[in-house]
Amino acid sequence: MLKHPTLDQLHALGLYGMAKAFAELAEAPEANGLDRNDWLALLLDREASLRRDKRLTARLRAARLRQQASVEDVDYRAARGLDRALFQKLAEGQWIDAHDNLALVGPSGTGKSWLACAIGQKACRDNRSVVYHRWPKLCEELALARGDGRHPRLLKSLGRADLLILDDFGLEPLDAGARHDLLEILEERYGRRSTIVTSQLPVTAWHDVIGDPTYADAVLDRLVHNAHRIELAGESLRRARGKQAKSA
Template structure:
């Protein structure tokens, strides 16, 4: 019978979905008793542990839902290698105020200069602030949009994409888009205009985007929406991968 209160407590904590209370209450009680902490201080510590753990789990769920190909932070980015990149602006963007203001970010530069790394770093920062993020390449996004049209679920997919606080579209320009693909991508950009932020990385300067979309009219309409509220990151320099390959060979 002496174990009944403990069994009931564990049962109630599970029902209340307080896993950190469940795992830590006994150990923390002993610790607080040793330190002569009263019941208020004990409960405060227990609540703080629960909140910290809940925040950690929430961030993990956001990162998983974002579908990042890799988890990279801006702390690991070597700004010295890409001197054209505005470090002050990049760190300001990591505060994610641009997402609150429904602004966009476009990173432009040759292949291998770290555009994806920066996009991933900003996406991770957004997840850590509790924002909903989705990462995709331009080619993959167009592919799933075309599939959705064939399966008559385009509106549902569009709703999912527009519900994200931040949509990251990587590698725009690496693969030319079909007419239907370009139009579907335009729809997503239009639906998010002044409603949600987009980060785009591209290896092509703006004056060559007609090569991607195949139409000057469509390209102009896309650029008009993307650049109305935008932060542009210029990332010109030697490829990280090429540099690492040379080091390995030397």
């Protein structure tokens, strides 16, 4: 194992990527032909790469995405009405910088959650903070948090992420607590952060799901008017793939 004062200093300074590259170059015969500038460039490149990987790992861990999805793996051949040009444009993320929202709607099994997670994973790769929640489960967590004093802290954490994904919205009507929490979340994020909402229901039905007309108007005003929309259709991809597997 290589022993060198420079290697010790790199470790002491926390420059582990540079330290690993230094050790590899010192033991590689072909590295003897490199000048000092090339050596330094390789060390810095390895350090930068290691730090990017660490940041991405931390962001993905914090995001807790439901699906291991990526925008490069999207299936555009499936008959579900996914606009390739629109989705690829959204994957670039300018709408997140503009603090817009995204409504991703369609029948069960058309890949809404997967697509939302793919955009979330790309946002993490672009050094943006992301948080994923299934809306029904989040409602339960918020209700419990009211009783143990965590409610303000949880609401605040939902307001901080660059991109918040609320999956499976509208599976059942909102009660008074859920209506209030949703409005507080969106009020905190409006004009500052971006939100993806996935739902089996069309956007036109969200007013009824929210229930109280005053709350519904306030929520949709903060969520929908600046929202891009992806509207999917067709048969469940899970069902279609199951049929293909049986016929194979």
